[in-house]
Amino acid sequence: MITQQDLARSTGWSAEASFSVARLDLAGNDPGSDILSFLDDAKFLAGASRNPALRVLLVNPELLDEARERIPPRTKLIAVDDPRWHFYTLHNTLALEGPLENEPSxxxxxxxxxxxxxxxxxxxxxxxxxxxxxxxxxxxxxxxxxxxxxxxxxxxxxxxxxxxxxxxxxxxxxxxxxxxxxxxxxxxxxxxxxxxxxxxxxxxxxxxxxxxxxxxxxxxxxxxxxxxxxxxxxxxxxxxxxxxxxxxxxxxxxxxxxxxxxxxxxxxxxxxxxxxxxxxxxxxxxxxxxxxxxxxx
Structure with missing residues (x-):
């Protein structure tokens, strides 16, 4: 599972919020399990609002009010200065800890x-x-x-x-x-x-x-x-x-x-x-x- 501790240690994010999701994915994708995603462009709000798998959304502060209006309450909204950077930095940290990076050939x-x-x-x-x-x-x-x-x-x-x-x-x-x-x-x-x-x-x-x-x-x-x-x-x-x-x-x-x-x-x-x-x-x-x-x- 991916939690707030993973986000904090990879990006330095320190706001108080707790969550647990199965994976990272794009906001419009529904892999059938709970996901964390990001939003830095209002044109993707519609897809995000329809995604039942979306549980955590990293969002630009300037989009936060609009996201609150359109994203269902089941999704936790977290305002960060650069959602894209936070999302892919978290991805990189988790990827480098995977078995393909550590198991002997x-x-x-x-x-x-x-x-x-x-x-x-x-x-x-x-x-x-x-x-x-x-x-x-x-x-x-x-x-x-x-x-x-x-x-x-x-x-x-x-x-x-x-x-x-x-x-x-x-x-x-x-x-x-x-x-x-x-x-x-x-x-x-x-x-x-x-x-x-x-x-x-x-x-x-x-x-x-x-x-x-x-x-x-x-x-x-x-x-x-x-x-x-x-x-x-x-x-x-x-x-x-x-x-x-x-x-x-x-x-x-x-x-x-x-x-x-x-x-x-x-x-x-x-x-x-x-x-x-x-x-x-x-x-x-x-x-x-x-x-x-x-x-x-």
Whole structure:
């Protein structure tokens, strides 16, 4: 549980108030358990007011009166000078105390780790038959499935791009999820797979092929047998179904959904859902009109 003592020791907050919640989350999200959140923009008041899971809300003093009018009394309102800073500073403190930051790494004796590879000494699990080539980097949070291959210079488990502008400067947010690489998957040279964030793990399923210089961002989740060609970017929290092909230099934006068996042509930019089995191309990506090739008579 998260209590007022956690908030006090992480941020220096000292007002008298007591609370106990299950987790931190955004004010409009309902994870089915009690949450603490923050509010520094009135446009999010409507979502917060409808959230039955919201129990504690850190709020700007200038929004406090309006919040009292619109937020149900079940939610405790706590005025702080920069709610965003307090929320993510608390998140960072709790994330750094988690098991992925403290449990010793486990490497199967049948894994082949090159002497010039780097494996974090905490928070990593590597199964049998895994191959880690020179200068590959495996950071805490990584779970590498049986027989996976990490090519030279690849990075698995790096923090994703999550930074917050606050009144006290830019605050980089600690990532707290796992980075799961499925059995038989190959991560190409200089490819990067970022760590999961906000309780959503990054997942690259079994038998995938991630080409050189590709980027799999935090909390993206790929199914099985997904092929991602060189230079492609799968942005944060995107979902990619089984047997999908992502062409060279393509970009899948955050939270996009690509159905099983779909194909994304080279250089395309996916902003919305892609239907299973379809082919899309262009920027923005649209269903492709493919003209059959003529054959010589």
């Amino acid at each position: 486990i490497i199967d004796p049948n894994a082949r780790i090159h002497p010039q590879a780097f494996i974090d000494d905490v928070g990593v699990i590597i199964a049998g038959g895994v191959v880690v080539e020179p200068h590959a980097t495996v950071l805490r949070s990584a779970r590498i499935g049986e027989g996976a291959v990490l090519r030279a210079g690849s990075v698995v488990g790096t923090p994703g791009f999550e930074h917050k502008r606050t009144s006290r400067g830019v605050l980089s947010v600690v990532h707290d999820g796992e980075t799961r690489i499925g059995a038989g998957t190959e991560i190409g040279s200089l490819a990067t797979v970022a760590r999961g964030f906000a309780r959503r793990h990054t997942v690259v399923g079994a038998d995938c092929r991630i080409d050189s210089n590709a980027m799999i961002a935090h909390s993206a989740q790929l199914g099985e047998r997904v092929f991602v060609a060189a230079g492609a970017v799968i942005a944060g929290s995107a979902d990619v179904g089984d047997d999908v092909w992502i062409g060279p230099g393509a970009t899948v934006i955050d939270r996009a959904r690509i159905g099983a068996g779909a194909r994304v042509a080279l250089g395309s930019v996916v902003f919305t859902k892609v239907a299973p089995g379809s082919t899309v191309m262009g920027n923005p990506a649209r269903p492709a009109k493919i003209t059959p090739r003529r054959t010589a008579v």
